Amino acid sequence: MTAATLPAAPASAQPERTKQRVLELLKRHGTLTAQALASGLSVSVPAARRHVQDLQEQGLIEARTERPGGRGRPQHVFGLTERGEAAFPKTYSTLCVDVLRHVEGLFGEGAVMQVLGARSAEVAVGLRSEVPDDLPLEERVRHLAERLCGTGFDAVVEPGAEGTWYIVERNCPNLTVARQYGELCASELDMFVNVLGVPVTRDTRIACGQGTCRYRIGP
Structure with a gap:
């Protein structure tokens, strides 16, 4: 050219x-x-x-x-x-929704959670190999947030009370899928627990119309 x-x-x-x-x-x-x-x-x-x-x-x-x-x-x-x-439009989300719809139709309602859960478990194994359990919780949380940023979630870490931390995702690159399949968000929560090894709760969710996905991490 x-x-x-x-x-x-x-x-x-x-x-x-x-x-x-x-x-x-x-x-x-x-x-x-x-x-x-x-x-x-x-x-x-x-x-x-x-x-x-x-x-x-x-x-x-x-x-x-x-x-x-x-x-x-x-x-x-x-x-x-x-x-x-x-920056250019993609049709990945539409394809993903179509695939999950067929998985659900062929194998039943629980199949979607099984598929997404298996994917999250695989991701968690990779992340845990990078984040030793003996690291302070703050370091593990910050490493996880950094990896989330690399996949489009625009995640930041905020300190909480009594040794807790927050991961706040200010963008959801999978929003189209998450709005139709809450299993995607559930599998993400499970992945956080598997990687960090401490209780994790979600306070807000973008797919429900809130501004961020906010996760409380720690006892």
Whole structure:
């Protein structure tokens, strides 16, 4: 793909729209050089680089080094990160709901909890291998919250009274599924208990219309 083949954006595009256009170009064409992006945006190369830098700071795109066609002199190109890919609509949630609906229809109501419970148990085994039981509870809670952030939950840790802690999830990337299958939230709660080895209760739930999923952790 050469710069000359990229569609040009209107010169009057606003900065945020221009940044969105950068993401769209990278989604459509894969990796591109700053020069190719500038041509596609109808802006100067320095202007394109400013937009690229902003998007890099937001974690949406990353710089790479590639050889054109696998040969020739290496060149710096830019491509979407996993977070950048997530900015585009996906149908995963619809697929997941359809699969769970068929599981329930074929094997009965309890089958959905069995499937999701098995998945959570598997995740818990992996996490427990990373978080030894002899670590202080705060460290285990913070490690779990960090892993949750990595999967889109935007989790933060808050101290509570008498040695308790809270994990507060400010986003639910599985909201479409959770609204139709409460078993998903139940399996998440079980996973927290398995990983942390202490009582965990949920005070609020996004799938029920509340602003966060708030978990109380500790005795």
